Amino acid sequence: MYVSSFAAEMRREIDAIKADGLYKTERVITTPQDRSVSTVGPDRQSSALNFCANNYLGLANHPDIRAAAHAALDSHGLGMASVRFICGTSDLHIALEKTVSQFLEVDDTILYNSCFDANTGFFETLLGSEDAVISDQLNHASIIDGIRLSKAQRHRYPSGDMDALESCLKAADDCRRKVIATDGVFSMDGEIAKLADICDLAEKYGALVFVDDSHGLGVIGATGRGSAEHQGVLGRVDIFAGTFGKALGGGCGGFIAGRHEVVSLLRQRSRPYLFSNAMPPPIVASTLKAFELLVSEDWRLRHLKEVTARFRTEMTAHGFSLGGNEHPISPVMLGDARLAAQMSAALLEAGLYAVGFWYPVVPQGMARIRVQLSAAHTVADVDWAVDQFAAIGRRFGAIK
Structure with a gap:
C-alpha cells in the first residue's frame, strides 16, 4: 500500500x-x-x-584518441577491478597525474572517476567545524554538494561580487582554515571568474583558493591551461579541480591538483577515492593523448x-x-x-x-x-x- x-x-x-x-x-x-x-x-x-556538447577542442572522436584507447585496452585491459590502494593503480594513472601536475604547474595530482567525485571528496576531507568555505553563488552543483558534506562554516557571495566576498572573509576571520571556492568558468553562463581579484583577497585574509576549472582547462588561456592562465594567476591558485570529460577527449574522470600535503591527505582519507574503482586504463591513455594533441595541434x-x-x-x-x-x-x-x-x-x-x-x-x-x-x-x-x-x-x- x-x-x-x-x-x-x-x-x-x-x-x-x-x-x-x-x-x-x-x-x-x-x-x-x-x-x-x-x-x-x-x-x-x-x-x-x-552545438551542445562540451567537446570544445573537437577531440572526442579524434583518431589518435581512439587509437590510444584501443592500445591501452590491449595492454592494460578494460578496468582495474579494484580501488587504487589495493591493486588498482597502474603506470598509466601515475603518468596522467604527473602530466596534469606539470601542465598546471603544481606539486601533485590525484585522480577520481569524475570531477563530481573530486569535489565531494575534497571538502569533506580537508575541512572541519573549525574551518570556513566561502562559495560563489553560481558554483557547480558538485561544489555545493561537496560543501554540504563537510562540517565547515558556509558563506556564500553573489557571483563576482568582490565586496561581498571580502565581507565573508572578514566574517570567517577566526576560522582555522578558510577556502574560497569558485568555478573558473560558470557553466550555465560562460562567465569567467575574477581570479586575480579573488587571489588578492585570499592573500590579504590568509585564505586558500580552490578553482574548479572543468570548463576552462583546455579551453581558454594562451596554451589552454585554463582560467588561471587566462587571468595571469596560474601560480597563485592553491587547489585545482577539473575533468577529462569535456575538452580533453570527452571521456570521464576528474582530479584534484595542488600541494603535496593536500593530495597526500586526500589519498589517505577521501572517500570517493578510497571506495571507488580506479579510472579505466583506456580512458586514462586517451586522456594522455588528448594532452599531447592540445600542445601539438x-x-x-x-x-x-x-x-x-x-x-x-x-x-x-x-x-x-x-x-x-x-x-x-x-x-x-x-x-x-x-x-x-x-x-x-x-x-x-x-x-x-x-x-x-x-x-x-x-x-x-x-x-x-x-x-x-x-x-x-x-x-x-x-x-x-x-x-x-x-x-x-x-x-x-x-x-x-
Whole structure:
C-alpha cells in the first residue's frame, strides 16, 4: 500500500513538471560525439550539427584518441577491478597525474572517476567545524554538494561580487582554515571568474583558493591551461579541480591538483577515492593523448576562439541577448522556459542540436538555449547555425 501511494505521489509531481512545460527528455544519439551526430526521435532518425556538447577542442572522436584507447585496452585491459590502494593503480594513472601536475604547474595530482567525485571528496576531507568555505553563488552543483558534506562554516557571495566576498572573509576571520571556492568558468553562463581579484583577497585574509576549472582547462588561456592562465594567476591558485570529460577527449574522470600535503591527505582519507574503482586504463591513455594533441595541434585553440567570436557577434547583430562574453559557452538568453523548449525542438527539427535549459538547472525566469562552440565547427557551420536561430527566433517571437 505504501509503495503504491509513494508511486502515485511521484506521478503527480512528474505530471506537474510536464504541465509547467519543464519536463526534460534525453535525446538518444547513435553515432560518436562529433561535429555532427545522428539522433533518434520518437518517430525517426535524423542527423544534426552538434552545438551542445562540451567537446570544445573537437577531440572526442579524434583518431589518435581512439587509437590510444584501443592500445591501452590491449595492454592494460578494460578496468582495474579494484580501488587504487589495493591493486588498482597502474603506470598509466601515475603518468596522467604527473602530466596534469606539470601542465598546471603544481606539486601533485590525484585522480577520481569524475570531477563530481573530486569535489565531494575534497571538502569533506580537508575541512572541519573549525574551518570556513566561502562559495560563489553560481558554483557547480558538485561544489555545493561537496560543501554540504563537510562540517565547515558556509558563506556564500553573489557571483563576482568582490565586496561581498571580502565581507565573508572578514566574517570567517577566526576560522582555522578558510577556502574560497569558485568555478573558473560558470557553466550555465560562460562567465569567467575574477581570479586575480579573488587571489588578492585570499592573500590579504590568509585564505586558500580552490578553482574548479572543468570548463576552462583546455579551453581558454594562451596554451589552454585554463582560467588561471587566462587571468595571469596560474601560480597563485592553491587547489585545482577539473575533468577529462569535456575538452580533453570527452571521456570521464576528474582530479584534484595542488600541494603535496593536500593530495597526500586526500589519498589517505577521501572517500570517493578510497571506495571507488580506479579510472579505466583506456580512458586514462586517451586522456594522455588528448594532452599531447592540445600542445601539438595548437590551431584548435585559435580556431575555437575564432568561431566563438563569430557566433557571438552575429547572434548579437540579429537581436539575441547572449550570456557570458568570450567563452565558447554562449547561452542564448530567452527567459521563458516554454519558449526555450519550443525553440530547441524546432532547431533540432531543422538539423541544429542545441539544448534548452530552464529551472531548476537555472533560476526561474532565466531559461536559455546553451550553445557551445567547438574547434570541430567550421565558419560555415557557425553562419548556418546563426541563420537557423534567426529564422526560428522570428517564428516564435524571440526577436523581431
